[in-house]
Amino acid sequence: PSSIRLAVIPGDGIGVEVTAEALKVLQAALPQDVKVEGTEYDLGARRYHATGETLPDEVLAELKGYDAILLGAIGDPSVPSGVLERGLLLKLRFAFDHHVNLRPSRLFPGVQGPLRAPGEIDFVVVREGTEGPYTGNGGSIRQGTEHEVATEVSLNTAYGIERVVRDAFARAQARPRKKLTLVHKTNVLVFAGSLWSRVFTAVAAEFPEVATDYLHVDAATIFLATQPERFDVIVTDNLFGDIITDLAAAVTGGIGLAASGNLDVTGTFPSMFEPVHGSAPDIAGQGKADPTAAVLSAALLLDHLGRTKALPALSEAARAIEAAVESDLAERVADPTPRTTSEIGDALAAKAAA
Amino acid sequence: PSSIRLAVIPGDGIGVEVTAEALKVLQAALPQDVKVEGTEYDLGARRYHATGETLPDEVLAELKGYDAILLGAIGDPSVPSGVLERGLLLKLRFAFDHHVNLRPSRLFPGVQGPLRAPGEIDFVVVREGTEGPYTGNGGSIRQGTEHEVATEVSLNTAYGIERVVRDAFARAQARPRKKLTLVHKTNVLVFAGSLWSRVFTAVAAEFPEVATDYLHVDAATIFLATQPERFDVIVTDNLFGDIITDLAAAVTGGIGLAASGNLDVTGTFPSMFEPVHGSAPDIAGQGKADPTAAVLSAALLLDHLGRTKALPALSEAARAIEAAVESDLAERVADPTPRTTSEIGDALAAKAAA
Numbered sequence: 001p002s003s004i005r006l007a008v009i010p011g012d013g014i015g016v017e018v019t020a021e022a023l024k025v026l027q028a029a030l031p032q033d034v035k036v037e038g039t040e041y042d043l044g045a046r047r048y049h050a051t052g053e054t055l056p057d058e059v060l061a062e063l064k065g066y067d068a069i070l071l072g073a074i075g076d077p078s079v080p081s082g083v084l085e086r087g088l089l090l091k092l093r094f095a096f097d098h099h100v101n102l103r104p105s106r107l108f109p110g111v112q113g114p115l116r117a118p119g120e121i122d123f124v125v126v127r128e129g130t131e132g133p134y135t136g137n138g139g140s141i142r143q144g145t146e147h148e149v150a151t152e153v154s155l156n157t158a159y160g161i162e163r164v165v166r167d168a169f170a171r172a173q174a175r176p177r178k179k180l181t182l183v184h185k186t187n188v189l190v191f192a193g194s195l196w197s198r199v200f201t202a203v204a205a206e207f208p209e210v211a212t213d214y215l216h217v218d219a220a221t222i223f224l225a226t227q228p229e230r231f232d233v234i235v236t237d238n239l240f241g242d243i244i245t246d247l248a249a250a251v252t253g254g255i256g257l258a259a260s261g262n263l264d265v266t267g268t269f270p271s272m273f274e275p276v277h278g279s280a281p282d283i284a285g286q287g288k289a290d291p292t293a294a295v296l297s298a299a300l301l302l303d304h305l306g307r308t309k310a311l312p313a314l315s316e317a318a319r320a321i322e323a324a325v326e327s328d329l330a331e332r333v334a335d336p337t338p339r340t341t342s343e344i345g346d347a348l349a350a351k352a353a354a
Numbered sequence: 355p356s357s358i359r360l361a362v363i364p365g366d367g368i369g370v371e372v373t374a375e376a377l378k379v380l381q382a383a384l385p386q387d388v389k390v391e392g393t394e395y396d397l398g399a400r401r402y403h404a405t406g407e408t409l410p411d412e413v414l415a416e417l418k419g420y421d422a423i424l425l426g427a428i429g430d431p432s433v434p435s436g437v438l439e440r441g442l443l444l445k446l447r448f449a450f451d452h453h454v455n456l457r458p459s460r461l462f463p464g465v466q467g468p469l470r471a472p473g474e475i476d477f478v479v480v481r482e483g484t485e486g487p488y489t490g491n492g493g494s495i496r497q498g499t500e501h502e503v504a505t506e507v508s509l510n511t512a513y514g515i516e517r518v519v520r521d522a523f524a525r526a527q528a529r530p531r532k533k534l535t536l537v538h539k540t541n542v543l544v545f546a547g548s549l550w551s552r553v554f555t556a557v558a559a560e561f562p563e564v565a566t567d568y569l570h571v572d573a574a575t576i577f578l579a580t581q582p583e584r585f586d587v588i589v590t591d592n593l594f595g596d597i598i599t600d601l602a603a604a605v606t607g608g609i610g611l612a613a614s615g616n617l618d619v620t621g622t623f624p625s626m627f628e629p630v631h632g633s634a635p636d637i638a639g640q641g642k643a644d645p646t647a648a649v650l651s652a653a654l655l656l657d658h659l660g661r662t663k664a665l666p667a668l669s670e671a672a673r674a675i676e677a678a679v680e681s682d683l684a685e686r687v688a689d690p691t692p693r694t695t696s697e698i699g700d701a702l703a704a705k706a707a708a
């Protein structure tokens with residue numbers, strides 16, 4: 001008998017709806033003797049408007065005590081762009097040292113993506129999560145005048161790159177195809193590019209079984225649109241990872257299906273799991289959102305805790321959820337009648353039930 | 355009777371082959387009384403290996419005297435990555451203040467792109483060409499140690515943004531749909547993002563007929579893969595423009611068809627025209643390269659000179675080349691027998707002939 005303690009941040013818009021379904025499915029997939037204790041945190045646009053807070057220090061301190069965080073979606077047009085993203089989402093990623101931003105992309109059987117003739121798409125992007133152009137390191141002078149100059153600084157460290165590259169190699173090593181592609185823009189961003197390349201080459205020596213290659217980020221988008229089946233594991237910088245994972249989600253059936261994990265693989269801080277999609281205020285509260293991406297994020301959460309806490313029951317539950325999603329998506333081909341958010345959640349919970 | 359003086363830089367790999375065809379078609383499309391004087395410059399990998407030079411100062415000074423530059427492709431695996439890109443291609447773009455990097459994307463009738471159900475795709479990306487993360491502004495300390503730190507600085511100025519944004523608005527204004535989309539990552543890159551947004555909003559006031567919207571670069575890749583027909587004109591930063599134009603080329607039939615112009619719209623310096631594709635060393639010298647992107651780049655060149663020199667005959671020749679390409683691509687549907695580079699060039703020249 002064991003228990004997992006989750007902090008749940010439903011957030012804004014459809015985040016609330018999809019998180020409820022993700023928890024429903026997660027609970028159904030676990031054996032009776034695993035207790036899930038979920039504590040909800042009211043963070044996001046509502047709280048910001050009520051109190052001006054995005055992520056108070058005491059909440060951050062509390063969150064640190066959980067096994068993992070399940071997050072729905074953050075953001076609302078009523079809040080100036082970037083305030084919640086940086087004050088809450090990125091703050092959590094940085095405060096909890098989420099250096100491995102894991103984004104699997106799989107074209108499930110039966111799912112119609114936008115590509116005419118997709119092969120078998122099943123790859124995972126390991127996006128660096130704590131460096132690059134995301135550190136808020138920039139500034140401007142002469143604001144509002146015709147002489148304004150603004151900078152953005154991308155920060156890259158051997159330490160930060162090595163840990164994420166090593167994680168990506170280990171993941172590639174554990175997969176059947178054992179392929180790792182580095183994506184960067186080394187021919188233009190020569191300082192960061194050189195560091196990424198050298199670290200990549202050095203770590204590669206420790207993984208002789210893993211086949212490696214390199215693509216410039218612009219070329220990578222071409223391959224994602226024309227030959228996504230060529231990819232197995234991709235490792236890349238924070239910003240390039242942001243860009244190519246949205247594209248990867250699009251070619252595998254849309255961000256309605258894309259899950260992600262923000263991992264501190266050392267286990268010092270709780271890892272955080274969230275769908276790649278946003279809060280979609282236009283369809284919020286109408287039961288129209290597809291909870292699949294949130295449900296798959298819950299599966300990533302269970303898989304992560306299963307490994308780090310050595311609890312095989314959790315990993316098995318993760319597999320059961322993925323199988324439930326696969327079966328549900330295949331059934332949509334036969335019967336494409338639209339269902340509500342909770343109808344999809346119910347169906348997935350029934351299929352995943354332990 | 356008039357004449358145009360072109361500097362021709364065939365460059366490396368297939369650059370040599372496609373440039374020859376582009377010149378052939380360009381010449382065929384012009385009326386007899388327009389003389390084309392093309393002077394070839396040997397720059398690229400061969401010259402680099404022979405002399406160590408990428409772009410000598412005296413060559414740069416000479417190039418300044420031409421009406422325009424036609425470039426094939428630069429780069430070879432025998433040269434360390436980035437050396438020719440930065441020492442030649444980017445050096446030309448920066449030295450000649452090519453602030454408007456123009457990249458039209460059109461799905462020609464009959465062309466099979468990777469998308470299952472593409473609508474009518476016809477948009478143009480106006481990529482800033484002289485700022486952003488492309489300025490070589492970065493550095494590193496403790497190279498080669500586990501404490502190495504590398505930075506890349508994105509430089510953005512009100513001056514540089516305003517001129518390219520204004521150019522993009524003018525282009526949108528002149529098109530039937532009159533739509534302009536700003537692509538950036540304002541929620542993360544807040545200093546540069548805020549400057550881009552404010553300049554965009556200010557210039558928009560001068561173009562009340564142009565409908566505007568904004569997309570984060572990650573979301574833009576989703577739309578490019580799923581609803582590219584939604585775009586009319588896009589204006590964006592140097593790096594985001596690099597990334598999304600390769601994707602745009604992919605969804606409109608591949609970089610074998612994608613043309614580009616690097617414009618100094620003030621006319622102080624010669625503008626430069628080049629296919630988006632690279633030197634493709636794997637197929638170089640075999641007559642396998644499709645010269646269409648180079649030919650369309652020559653059409654952009656003629657169109658540009660037609661406008662800036664008020665020579666309608668050049669703009670008409672540009673239209674004739676585009677019509678020739680459209681007709682040739684449609685014929686490939688009926689007869690997909692592969693042709694050599696020069697067979698395609700001959701066919702295009704015959705169709706475009708004045």
Ligand SMILES: CC(C)[C@H](C(=O)O)[C@@H](O)C(=O)O
Nearest residue numbers: 085089090242276541542572
């Ligand atoms: C909301 C935004 C800050 C975030 C990012 O850029 O990382 C999002 O796009 C994502 O990919 O999770």
Ligand SMILES: CC(C)[C@H](C(=O)O)[C@@H](O)C(=O)O
Nearest residue numbers: 187188218439443444596630
């Ligand atoms: C070769 C490289 C420096 C160049 C760029 O990044 O601009 C290329 O990708 C392009 O798009 O013209």
